[in-house]
Amino acid sequence: MKMEGHYNNPIVLQRADPWVYKHTDGYYYFTGSVPGYQEIEVRRAKSLNELADAERHNVWQAHETGPLSRLIWAPEIHFIRGKWYIYFAASDNEKIRDEHHHHRMFVIENSSPNPFEGEWVEKGQIKTQQESFSLDGTVFTHRNELYYVWAQLGPAIPGNSNLYLSKMENPWTLTGKELLLSIPEYDWEKVGFKVNEGPAAIQRNGKVFITYSASATDENYCMGLLWADENSDLLDGYSWQKNPVPVFETSEENKLFGPGHNSFTVSEDGSQDLIIYHARPEKNHSGDPLDNPNRHAHVQAFTWDEQGFPVFGIPGE
Template sequence: MEYRNPVVINRADPWIYKHTDGYYYFIATHPDYQVIELRRAKKINDLDKTSEIKIIWQAHQSGHLSQLIWAPEIHFIDDKWYVYFAASDDATRRDAHHHHRMFVLENADSDPFSDHWEEKGQVQTHQESFSLDATVFQLKDELYYCWAQLEPTIPGNSNLYLAKMSNPWTLKGKILTLSLPTLPWECIGFKVNEGPAAIIRNDKVIIAYSASATDENYAMGLLWANISDDLLDGYSWHKSEKPVFKSSEKNQQFGPGHNSFTVSEDGKKDLLVYHARPEKNKSGDPLANPNRHARIQSFEWGADGLPIFGEPVAD
């Protein structure tokens, strides 16, 4: 299958989930930062022009669910649909108190396009501070939650954390500090680890994540552990020293990252879903520039059992 890029224009932080009903469900940061939009189609190339599209949730008028609705993900857990996302109470202030927190929506219907989405509230972590980009994955009957958060005692903007869940909106037990932005490529513009996405292959739990400022310096790294190891033991995890996916001058794709994973229509190929910009950010806050487009490409696996992404393909 040859994929048309961009898949959906002006959509950052793209998440594509292929369900058992044969549909690809697409969700991403909407450029107005005020709604959560869900799309579906039987073919990935149809997600842009011919897909079903519905606004499934709108921001509140005030409070911590009113501004900067970022990075939604849709998951199907125990026969229910869940959307994880981050929201703020102020569009201009971005300190630890007036910044993002993480929230969950639930829908018990078989069809996520129904109107029965219920707010399950904020996911409470170890620290009441800037937090976002939550993802979940299941392993050995346990549900894990991985997210980015500011820790006041650690210099930088966000670190990655990992915990188990007692239900899809509640953490339980130990919280592991999974990764800090300490490598040079993770600290350009801002010290950032964010946007985790998990894939389980080759007896490994592999988490791709993004780092640095959201302009052309944005890039992706990898964390991985064996599925037989204790995932809440920091010694179980390994980290790539260099970025595994970064800007391509040759293909004119800049700042690739905040990815997800899906599979091809025939189920034979693993696919990397990500956003990138067609040019470098010229001036101002790159988050105010809506030219991050959702993109997709297949990738291979190395002899070490880790993904080989290559470089962002051209339009």
């Protein structure tokens, strides 16, 4: 059995917001934010250690102008209802910190069984009920219904981004109620910026868990946890609870700073749950941390406690 200690961390260099999806064909499909923020790259391998030098394809390139031309952030690859989808955020403005917050969420689709073949078709913007800065969309299926979780600036809510939840009519269209799921309320969610972003869902032990990232993307970046009973109405705000402290944060001892924007997968033999996350090998000393490409993708096994909650431990543990 491949234990966590056998993973060659970091598994991929300079890929922030790492997303790993293990498909039925036995491949791990990996994507993440590419420095320069102008393309979407997908790579695949039969083991996580092989992703560093794996077969890779540039599946989509930013437009020359317009809303899909700048700052291509945090792509996620999913296989939904027999087709491949990649969700990502894009802007029409080079300024990372822009007062108009141009980022919006988009999705592309490929109907080929092999996502390295066929054509990736632009399905357009994921439109929400309030037209504002939005990013980091992810999807999960619960009781045969598709849900979408994302980060968005609430015009009437102080801060930079909150988390929202909605059902989907199809993989590119939201439908019905949009629930305000979480806002930055604790001190550890508001260092540098008031941020809840980068959600990822995992369902275990009768619960739906959503991890997310908080604060600025430097060494203060960390992960929080939301959960609801699997039998509850997920679009009822009272169904959800929030951990008052971070569940994964900087380890100075292990030189892993600002861990976050994670995804979940399982080990090669399926015996272990794994968290995939990015972290920096040092603190961000100057400039905007989003301009620093030293966020690398790491993998770590985690366990579950007696109450059925995930125990992520310490980065690099």
